[in-house]
Amino acid sequence: MGRKTLETVRRAAQKKWEALRHSDDPVLFFGAGSCGLAAGAAETRAAAADWLKAHGRTARLLDVGCIGPCYLEPLMDVQMPGRPRVSYFNVAAEHVDRILSGLFLETEIPRFHLAGHFSDADIEGVPRFFDLPMLKPQVRVVLRNCGLIDPDEIDHYIARDGYRAIEQCLAGPWEDVLDTVKRSGLRGRGGAGFPTWKKWSTCRATESDTRYLICNADEGDPGAFMDRSVIEGDPHAVLEGMLIAAYTIGASHGYVYIRAEYPLAIRRLKTAISQMQAYGLLGDDILGSGFSFDITIKEGAGAFVCGEETALIASIEGKRGMPRTRPPFPAVEGLRRKPTIINNVETLANLATIIRNGAEWYAQYGTETSKGTKTFSLVGKVRRTGLIEVPLGITLRQVIYDIGGGTFKAFKAVQSGGPSGGCLSAEFLDTPIDYENLAAAGSIMGSGGLIVVDADTCIVDMAKYFLTFTQQESCGKCVPCRVGTRHLVELLSNACRGRSEAGDLEKMEKLALTVKAGSLCALGGTAPNPVLSATKYFRQEFLEHMVNRRCPAAVCRDLVVYRIIPGKCTGCQRCVAVCPTKAITGPRSEVHNLDPEKCIKCRSCYEVCRFDAIAGDAIVIESV
Amino acid sequence: MSGDALGALLAEYPGERSQLIPLLQKTQQIFGFVPQPAVKRISRHLKVSENEIFGVATFYAQFRFQPPGRHHLRVCLGTACHVRGGEQILETIRRKFEIEPGGTTADGEYDLERVACLGCCALAPVVMIDSRTHSQMSVLKLQGLLDGQKNAGDGPPRRAEEMGSA
Numbered sequence: 105m106g107r108k109t110l111e112t113v114r115r116a117a118q119k120k121w122e123a124l125r126h127s128d129d130p131v132l133f134f135g136a137g138s139c140g141l142a143a144g145a146a147e148t149r150a151a152a153a154d155w156l157k158a159h160g161r162t163a164r165l166l167d168v169g170c171i172g173p174c175y176l177e178p179l180m181d182v183q184m185p186g187r188p189r190v191s192y193f194n195v196a197a198e199h200v201d202r203i204l205s206g207l208f209l210e211t212e213i214p215r216f217h218l219a220g221h222f223s224d225a226d227i228e229g230v231p232r233f234f235d236l237p238m239l240k241p242q243v244r245v246v247l248r249n250c251g252l253i254d255p256d257e258i259d260h261y262i263a264r265d266g267y268r269a270i271e272q273c274l275a276g277p278w279e280d281v282l283d284t285v286k287r288s289g290l291r292g293r294g295g296a297g298f299p300t301w302k303k304w305s306t307c308r309a310t311e312s313d314t315r316y317l318i319c320n321a322d323e324g325d326p327g328a329f330m331d332r333s334v335i336e337g338d339p340h341a342v343l344e345g346m347l348i349a350a351y352t353i354g355a356s357h358g359y360v361y362i363r364a365e366y367p368l369a370i371r372r373l374k375t376a377i378s379q380m381q382a383y384g385l386l387g388d389d390i391l392g393s394g395f396s397f398d399i400t401i402k403e404g405a406g407a408f409v410c411g412e413e414t415a416l417i418a419s420i421e422g423k424r425g426m427p428r429t430r431p432p433f434p435a436v437e438g439l440r441r442k443p444t445i446i447n448n449v450e451t452l453a454n455l456a457t458i459i460r461n462g463a464e465w466y467a468q469y470g471t472e473t474s475k476g477t478k479t480f481s482l483v484g485k486v487r488r489t490g491l492i493e494v495p496l497g498i499t500l501r502q503v504i505y506d507i508g509g510g511t512f513k514a515f516k517a518v519q520s521g522g523p524s525g526g527c528l529s530a531e532f533l534d535t536p537i538d539y540e541n542l543a544a545a546g547s548i549m550g551s552g553g554l555i556v557v558d559a560d561t562c563i564v565d566m567a568k569y570f571l572t573f574t575q576q577e578s579c580g581k582c583v584p585c586r587v588g589t590r591h592l593v594e595l596l597s598n599a600c601r602g603r604s605e606a607g608d609l610e611k612m613e614k615l616a617l618t619v620k621a622g623s624l625c626a627l628g629g630t631a632p633n634p635v636l637s638a639t640k641y642f643r644q645e646f647l648e649h650m651v652n653r654r655c656p657a658a659v660c661r662d663l664v665v666y667r668i669i670p671g672k673c674t675g676c677q678r679c680v681a682v683c684p685t686k687a688i689t690g691p692r693s694e695v696h697n698l699d700p701e702k703c704i705k706c707r708s709c710y711e712v713c714r715f716d717a718i719a720g721d722a723i724v725i726e727s728v
Numbered sequence: 729m730s731g732d733a734l735g736a737l738l739a740e741y742p743g744e745r746s747q748l749i750p751l752l753q754k755t756q757q758i759f760g761f762v763p764q765p766a767v768k769r770i771s772r773h774l775k776v777s778e779n780e781i782f783g784v785a786t787f788y789a790q791f792r793f794q795p796p797g798r799h800h801l802r803v804c805l806g807t808a809c810h811v812r813g814g815e816q817i818l819e820t821i822r823r824k825f826e827i828e829p830g831g832t833t834a835d836g837e838y839d840l841e842r843v844a845c846l847g848c849c850a851l852a853p854v855v856m857i858d859s860r861t862h863s864q865m866s867v868l869k870l871q872g873l874l875d876g877q878k879n880a881g882d883g884p885p886r887r888a889e890e891m892g893s894a
Binding site for chain 2: 139143327403407483553
C-alpha cells in the first residue's frame, strides 16, 4: 500500500471510530484483559447479553484491554445514544440487571457501582473517569489507547493517529529518527535503562547484510504485567514501534519473543500482524518507501533467564537459554551472528508517540537523567492495585499513597525490580523514582513491578521467596550462581524455621557478595539483591528470626501458632466445620478449643472466623 | 491417530535446528506432553541428538514428560500472589488431592503445576483451573471452587470506598 492509500484508509478508519463514538445503538465495553477475565468479565458480558435479549434490546458489545485500575474489575462501560460513555466498576453478573435497567429504561444515569464518565463536559455528581484518584496523577503515553479502543481493530488504532509516526519516519532519513530518539532521552524500559539510541547506533554502525530486531515480551519478573497489558490493550502501538526501530537500525526481520503464559496477548498480536499485512504495513516496500520488514512470533517456553539478551537469542536459535559472555554485544553480533537489537515492549510502545509529538514533548516529563513516563504494576498490600503510568521523578510516596490509596496495615516496604531488585523501607518513600535514585538506594528500576508490603508481610520470607525463584531459574552455567543461590535459600529457610546458627547472617551476606561477583549474567549478578537490601534495611527482623526464633509478622509457619481468644469466641462452630484435621472442638455456644498438636496451620479457621463467623477475629495467628 | 498428527506436523517444518522449540510446543499440544517416541522422530527430522533434545526440553518449564490429568490446576506463585497468601493456596490443593506440583492424581483427573506469574498480580492470589483464571482466592473460596459449589465464583464484596472521593 502506498502513502496515498493510507490516507484513504485513515479517513475510513476515522469515520468508523466516530461512528462508534456517536453510535445510534448503545455500546457496551468490557475490560477483557487477562486481569478482567480473571475477575469475571466473561460472565459479566454473558449476563449483559442475556439481559439485552430478555428485554428485546440491541447493543454493540466490545471487548477492550485493561484500562489500569484492576481492583475495579470487572469494568463495564456503557455508551447510550447521544450520551457520554460511563464506566461501572466491580460489575458482577448479578449487578448487570440493575445497571442496564437504569440506563435503558430510565433517563438518570444509575449511580450503582458507577466509577466515572469519559465526556469532556462535566456531568453533575459524576466524576470524570480519568480524574479518579488513582488515575489523576498519571500521564498516559504508552497506555494512551489501552481500555479505550478495540485492540482487535486496526482501524481504531489508525483513527487515533496510529501509523502516522512510521509514515513520518519513512519520509525522511533514518538518521533523523535516531536523532529524535536521542533527544527524547528514552532509555530501555526492560530494566537496565541503557539509552535506546546508543544501542541502535551501535547496531547500525556494524557492517552487515542482515540485521534483526527482537521485541522482548518475555516478561518474566513475577509481580509484573505491564507488557502483557500493553500488548493486550494496544498491540499496534508495539508493532508500530517495531517498524520505527527496524527502519532506524536497518533490520529486515523482526521477532516478538513472548511468554507462552500470555495466550491472550499472543492471540492479539497474531490478529494485529495479519491486519498489518492486509494493509501493507508489513512485507515488501512498506508505504512505497522501499523499506521491507516482517515479524515472526516466537513463544517462550518458560525460562526466566531468557529475558537476558544472549539467553533469549539462544532460545530463538532452538537451544537451552544460557547466557554467553559479552562482548560481543548482540548489537554487534547477535541472532545468527548478525547485529541484533533487543528492545523491551514498553520501549517500543513509546516510539510512535515520541515521533508524533516530538522529542522535546517527551523530554518535558521526567528527571535530568531519566526522561519520559514509566508504567508500573502497582500490586501487593496496597488498596488500589493495577497498572499505572507516571512521569519519572514522581516519589514512591505519591505512587503508593496518592495513586495506590495507601496500604491495608502500616506500610513496611516496597519491592521494585523483581528478583533482581531490592526492598526499600519507609525512609525511602520520598525518593523520586528514576534509574539512578533507585540504584543508589539499593534497588533497581527494573521492568516496573512495584510490590508494596505492609506489617503483615515477613521480609525474611520474601527474601526466601525471591531466592527460591532465582535458584530455580538459574541456568546452571556459573557455579557461584548455581550453588550459591541454593545455599542462600538454605540459610534463609533455616531462618524462617527458627533453625539458624550463630554467624548465619554474616555468612549469608558474604555469600551474597560472592554470587554477585562470580556470575556472568544479570540473573546471578543481581539475584542476591533481595537479600542484601533486606538485611540492610530490615536487619532487626532477620535477627528476630535468627536469634529469637520469632516471626514478628506472623507469617513463617514454623514460628507461629493459632490461638482462639476466649473472650471473643461465641462458639458458632464455623471453624469446627472447616478444620481439616479436627484440631478445633467445642459444643455450640461455648468457647472452642484449638489443639496445637493437631493444627496444621492451614488458615481455614482464621479466614472463616474473619469473614463468616459471628464473632469475627476470634482466631489469631501469632509468633511467640 | 496422533501418530499421524506428528508426521503431519514434522512435514510442515523444515529440518532446521531453530524449529526445535516450536516443534516441541506443537508436539505437546498434540499429546498433552512430550512422549519419548516423539523425541526420537524429532531427532531424526532435525538431525539433532535425542540427548540434546532432552537437554533443551528439560531446560524449559513448559515441557512435561508425563501424561497430564484431565483437568489442569495451576497455582500462581508470583510475588504479588506470594505476599497475598499463594503458598497457602498451593498447600490446600496439595492436601486435598494429595499431589505435588508437577504430579497428577492417581485417578488421572487432576494435575498440578506451580507457575511464576500469570500476570494478574493486581487480583492476587490467582489460581487457574483449566483455561479459567480465578482471582482473589482464599483458602475457603478455593475449597468452595474445588467442591464444585457454583456460588464460589469471583466478584467478592469489594469496597467502593477504596475508590476514594474524586
